[in-house]
Amino acid sequence: MATSTTWLLRPLQERSTQLFLGILTAALAVVTILHLAMPEDSALHVSAYTVTLLGKYLCYALLAVAVDLVWGYLGILSLGHGAFFALGGYAMGMYLMRQIGDRGTYGDPVLPDFMVFLNWDSLPWYWHGFDMAWFAFAMVLLVPGALAFVFGYLAFRSRVTGVYLSIITQALTFALMLAFFRNEMGFGGNNGLTDFRDILGFNLRTDATRLGLFIATGIALAIGYVICRGIVTSKLGRVSIACRDAEARTRFLGYRVERVQLFVFVVSAMLAGVAGALYVPQVGIINPSEFSPLFSIEVVVWVALGGRATLYGAVIGALLVNYAKTVFTGVMPDAWLFALGGLFVLVTVFLPKGIAGLLQKRRKAPEKDRSNPQEATA
Amino acid sequence: MSMLEQLTNRDQVFDFLAPVASPVDVRHGPILYMEDVNVSFDGFKAINNLNLTIDDGELRCIIGPNGAGKTTMMDIITGKTRPDTGSVWFGSRHNLLTMNEPDIATLGIGRKFQKPTVFEALTVFENLELAMAADKRILPTLTAIMKPENREQIDEVLEMIGLTALRDKPAGILSHGQKQWLEIGMLLMQKPRLLLVDEPVAGMTEQEMERTAELLTSLAGKQSVVVVEHDMGFVRSIARQVTVLHQGSVLAEGTMDQVSNDPEVIKVYLGEEA
Numbered sequence: 139m140a141t142s143t144t145w146l147l148r149p150l151q152e153r154s155t156q157l158f159l160g161i162l163t164a165a166l167a168v169v170t171i172l173h174l175a176m177p178e179d180s181a182l183h184v185s186a187y188t189v190t191l192l193g194k195y196l197c198y199a200l201l202a203v204a205v206d207l208v209w210g211y212l213g214i215l216s217l218g219h220g221a222f223f224a225l226g227g228y229a230m231g232m233y234l235m236r237q238i239g240d241r242g243t244y245g246d247p248v249l250p251d252f253m254v255f256l257n258w259d260s261l262p263w264y265w266h267g268f269d270m271a272w273f274a275f276a277m278v279l280l281v282p283g284a285l286a287f288v289f290g291y292l293a294f295r296s297r298v299t300g301v302y303l304s305i306i307t308q309a310l311t312f313a314l315m316l317a318f319f320r321n322e323m324g325f326g327g328n329n330g331l332t333d334f335r336d337i338l339g340f341n342l343r344t345d346a347t348r349l350g351l352f353i354a355t356g357i358a359l360a361i362g363y364v365i366c367r368g369i370v371t372s373k374l375g376r377v378s379i380a381c382r383d384a385e386a387r388t389r390f391l392g393y394r395v396e397r398v399q400l401f402v403f404v405v406s407a408m409l410a411g412v413a414g415a416l417y418v419p420q421v422g423i424i425n426p427s428e429f430s431p432l433f434s435i436e437v438v439v440w441v442a443l444g445g446r447a448t449l450y451g452a453v454i455g456a457l458l459v460n461y462a463k464t465v466f467t468g469v470m471p472d473a474w475l476f477a478l479g480g481l482f483v484l485v486t487v488f489l490p491k492g493i494a495g496l497l498q499k500r501r502k503a504p505e506k507d508r509s510n511p512q513e514a515t516a
Numbered sequence: 517m518s519m520l521e522q523l524t525n526r527d528q529v530f531d532f533l534a535p536v537a538s539p540v541d542v543r544h545g546p547i548l549y550m551e552d553v554n555v556s557f558d559g560f561k562a563i564n565n566l567n568l569t570i571d572d573g574e575l576r577c578i579i580g581p582n583g584a585g586k587t588t589m590m591d592i593i594t595g596k597t598r599p600d601t602g603s604v605w606f607g608s609r610h611n612l613l614t615m616n617e618p619d620i621a622t623l624g625i626g627r628k629f630q631k632p633t634v635f636e637a638l639t640v641f642e643n644l645e646l647a648m649a650a651d652k653r654i655l656p657t658l659t660a661i662m663k664p665e666n667r668e669q670i671d672e673v674l675e676m677i678g679l680t681a682l683r684d685k686p687a688g689i690l691s692h693g694q695k696q697w698l699e700i701g702m703l704l705m706q707k708p709r710l711l712l713v714d715e716p717v718a719g720m721t722e723q724e725m726e727r728t729a730e731l732l733t734s735l736a737g738k739q740s741v742v743v744v745e746h747d748m749g750f751v752r753s754i755a756r757q758v759t760v761l762h763q764g765s766v767l768a769e770g771t772m773d774q775v776s777n778d779p780e781v782i783k784v785y786l787g788e789e790a
Contacts, residue, residue: 369658372660374658376645387634388635388646391652
């Protein structure tokens with residue numbers, strides 16, 4: 139038994155992972171203390187609004203880590219990871235809808251408001267079970283995982299890779315977006331799911347619950363990071379890098395490349411699903427716009443900015459870009475996309491290895507560089 | 517259907533679950549046996565009634581002008597190309613014509629292609645680690661732990677290919693010759709019975725060539741090695757047995773001196789250089 143968990147414990151002995159977890163814990167602690175202990179009129183007080191905003195950033199960071207796992211280490215540029223994020227979010231949203239009970243506008247004890255509005259008389263079959271937390275939380279993992287499995291099985295078995303795969307992932311998320319926009323799908327159409335009240339019996343509108351969700355997201359990010367780090371530092375991680383750089387050679391060594399790709403892709407999709415599930419209760423709504431191809435591309439930009447194939451770079455990229463987005467859209471909403479595009483161009487030209495590359499360069503003994511020199515700008 | 521039949525066999529319960537263990541059998545002769553092999557591509561006869569046997573532990577050089585069918589021959593042995601007629605046996609037990617590429621690789625035929633392909637982002641040590649004979653399914657790979665004997669095996673190969681000092685350097689920084697060696701080392705980690713080496717000294721300096729010659733000759737005896745090479749000086753330095761291919765069939769076979777004095781050979785091949 140000891141050997142089967144070694145891969146997961148290995149990262150904990152690693153300095154870079156310890157540093158990452160230390161900084162994350164410290165950040166969570168500081169925000170919690172400043173939120174709880176500082177009086178509201180103090181300049182150091184962190185408001186509940188900011189706590190939730192930071193929680194949202196952490197969800198994005200987890201999503202970015204998931205994308206970096208497949209893009210950085212496996213060479214699969216997924217332009218559709220938003221789909222897995224949104225599916226996880228919808229699973230959580232369905233649970234939260236069922237928790238509303240008869241407190242909705244129409245007061246129906248079972249049917250969510252939008253179904254009453256559409257004159258539906260009973261719950262569609264796929265909504266059953268979502269009143270139970272354990273079932274819904276299992277679906278958060280299983281639905282994105284199953285979609286990734288079926289999609290990946292078909293794509294990797296046919297040896298679809300590179301730009302073609304990216305285009306198909308993009309089509310996947312776009313197709314799902316169109317499907318979820320339809321009222322007949324039973325997921326609230328373009329309004330999505332909202333008006334949530336409770337999660338696990340805690341009122342979502344209290345500051346304490348929001349803080350709890352923020353901390354839970356931080357813990358999820360830590361666990362997700364350790365899982366990914368465990369995979370990439372294992373022999374399987376080196377095999378994925380081998381698949382990324384010389385697929386045919388890897389196959390010739392006796393590895394089933396398509397199975398390696400499928401495994402990592404499914405793990406990544408599940409992590410994205412968890413990120414989506416934690417995102418929904420914090421922002422209070424899930425609608426089909428999360429499936430938008432643009433969002434998935436934005437995630438890739440975060441990872442590229444932070445630095446591919448480092449994992450912590452993805453976290454840095456997600457946090458920085460989203461902070462910049464919050465600031466920019468507050469000051470000059472129209473300029474944001476130009477700023478994002480400009481930033482992307484600048485980083486690609488001057489920092490091909492992203493911010494993480496800059497950090498590595500500054501260190502005396504740089505950590506082993508895992509990115510493929512030939513593909514650094516691809 | 518065959519699985520169903522196996523289930524109804526009374527003497528074999530779940531036979532298909534048992535690992536297939538059938539070692540290569542060389543008690544009755546050569547490790548590789550090719551007889552009357554023919555391949556044609558769109559009417560062009562790439563291999564024409566080829567007969568070739570390689571003995572266990574032999575080091576054999578195969579030479580021949582461009583288009584003589586050297587690479588096609590390797591493709592047939594590794595399962596990449598299927599011949600139109602003929603038979604190819606590995607030992608006296610395995611019919612290679614019924615097997616696919618990964619199975620043939622697992623059985624013990626390693627192949628080095630002309631262009632060296634190593635994993636440039638990984639270190640020299642890690643390249644060898646991935647090539648090591650091991651359970652290569654997903655979960656065993658995820659939970660794999662480097663055992664001391666694995667480490668020793670890798671160190672041994674590192675020593676053999678002369679890359680011990682560079683073990684923790686990424687393979688991308690190696691010179692062309694060093695990459696060739698690393699790839700030969702990766703083949704050795706797979707513990708093959710038969711090594712097919714396609715142009716191992718292409719692009720090497722004199723010194724590197726000498727070391728490669730040493731390396732290949734030291735392998736013979738433990739493994740069977742088939743080397744396809746253009747460089748006559750190199751072939752002369754390592755070869756005990758040389759086979760000359762011409763237009764898809766064997767033109768001459770013997771020691772280097774014998775074949776280089778053969779008038780037919782001089783006419784079609786060596787003559788060009790003399």
